Amino acid sequence: MxxxxxxxxxxxxxxxxxxxxxxxxxxxxxxxxxxxxxxxxxxxxxxxxxxxxxxxxxxxxxxxxxxxxxxxxxxxxxxxxxxxxxxxxxxxxxxxxxxxxxxxxxxxxxxxxxxxxxxxxxxxxxxxxxxxxxxxxxxxxxxxxxxxxxxxxxxxxxxxxxxxxxxxxxxFPSDRDVDERYARVLRVVADMLEDRTFYSVAQVEERHHVSTRTLQRDFLHYIGVGPKWVLARYRMHDVVSALDDGYDGPLTELAMRHGFYDQAHFTRDFTTLVGVTPSRYRERR
Known part of the structure; x- marks a missing residue:
């Protein structure tokens, strides 16, 4: 227990x-x-x-x-x-x-x-x-x-x-305590959200002294998706926010700033999630 x-x-x-x-x-x-x-x-x-x-x-x-x-x-x-x-x-x-x-x-x-x-x-x-x-x-x-x-x-x-x-x-019941597994999930997610130097789940596991198996199990139970998915979504949110805020520099630089070192991979992930390419989204802004 x-x-x-x-x-x-x-x-x-x-x-x-x-x-x-x-x-x-x-x-x-x-x-x-x-x-x-x-x-x-x-x-x-x-x-x-x-x-x-x-x-x-x-x-x-x-x-x-x-x-x-x-x-x-x-x-x-x-x-x-x-x-x-x-x-x-x-x-x-x-x-x-x-x-x-x-x-x-x-x-x-x-x-x-x-x-x-x-x-x-x-x-x-x-x-x-x-x-x-x-x-x-x-x-x-x-x-x-x-x-x-x-x-x-x-x-x-x-x-x-x-x-x-x-x-x-x-x-809601007033006598609820916080399960330690859930508390750890919150600590990890908060770090993923706030620390822009996190680009891989391995970095998260090292900082929080948690195994890959444990982190995967806890994320799937409490959140419904794995830690890699959560980290990738937060970094993509950062990319879209930068474009919405008026970023007009090279898209390759924007991708690298948020941990995407393969431009083709970045463009493919962005297009799959957003529905248009990064350049097209910026034009539509």
Whole structure:
């Protein structure tokens, strides 16, 4: 049985990077984020909401690069998802591909973004069960949590959203400890996110004194993907953010700055994930 430890001080274990063409999104969709309370902060990164009201016939193709995080959401006014069988409260696991949503009409989404591994640590489920899937929240979180989120007034203002998410937080058990394996996953992910000199999983294993087998096992259970995938996504987020911020130097230099020493490999990975080549993405900016 794994050792238990006190909840760690909140670390930044996820970023807001990865939204493709963020300026275009902000003109059409109101995006808001606010912090989770100390009560759930060891497992939850933040809360967020999306609102949009587009004219008839107007639409916007929103694209986001994947993150190693799961979300618990309630949504109304969006396109029905057959996999939810009419349920509004859903769990979305780690999405390993570019996430595309056709935004049109009127929609409201409010969600809780878990830290990498946070949902698995809270529920005891394996995150592999949700990788590349959206499933009804019932059966994953308690009925009290689902009910609290489902009762949220999505037509209310920001105050209604905040009070509603406070009620959702209160529905989670208050006697949870942090499993040492999950605490180690958080430490590793935080390092991957913050230390731009990490380009290989071997560097991570050496710093954290953890074996390849152990790290792979823990990442697959708690996050749903392996450590190599997480590290590669964070470095690609850095590349896209640099381009969105106006980087206009040589793309070979940008690739090397973020650990891609083979230009063909970099271009192939970028195109597979983003949908266009780095040069084309910069032109479209």
């Amino acid at each position: 794994s050792a238990r430890t006190n909840p760690p001080s909140p670390q930044r274990t996820a970023s807001y990077a990865g939204i493709l063409r963020p300026d275009e999104l902000s003109r059409r969709v109101q995006v808001r984020r606010w912090p989770a309370s100390e009560r759930v902060a060891p497992w939850v990164e933040n809360h967020w909401s999306l609102r949009w009201d587009l004219p008839d016939g107007a639409s916007y193709d929103s694209e986001t690069l994947p993150h190693p995080t799961c979300s618990l959401t309630v949504e109304r006014g969006t396109h029905p998802r057959p996999e939810l069988a009419g349920e509004e409260v859903a769990i979305t696991g780690v999405v390993t591909r570019r996430f595309r949503v056709d935004i049109r009409g009127r929609g409201r989404v409010v969600g809780m973004r878990f830290r990498p591994g946070g949902l698995a640590a809270l529920t005891g489920h394996s995150a592999r069960d949700w990788t590349d899937r959206t499933v009804p929240a019932a059966g994953v979180v308690s009925p009290e949590v689902s009910a609290a989120l489902g009762a949220l007034d999505l037509d209310g203002d920001d105050t209604a959203y905040e009070s509603g998410m406070t009620a959702v937080e209160a529905a």
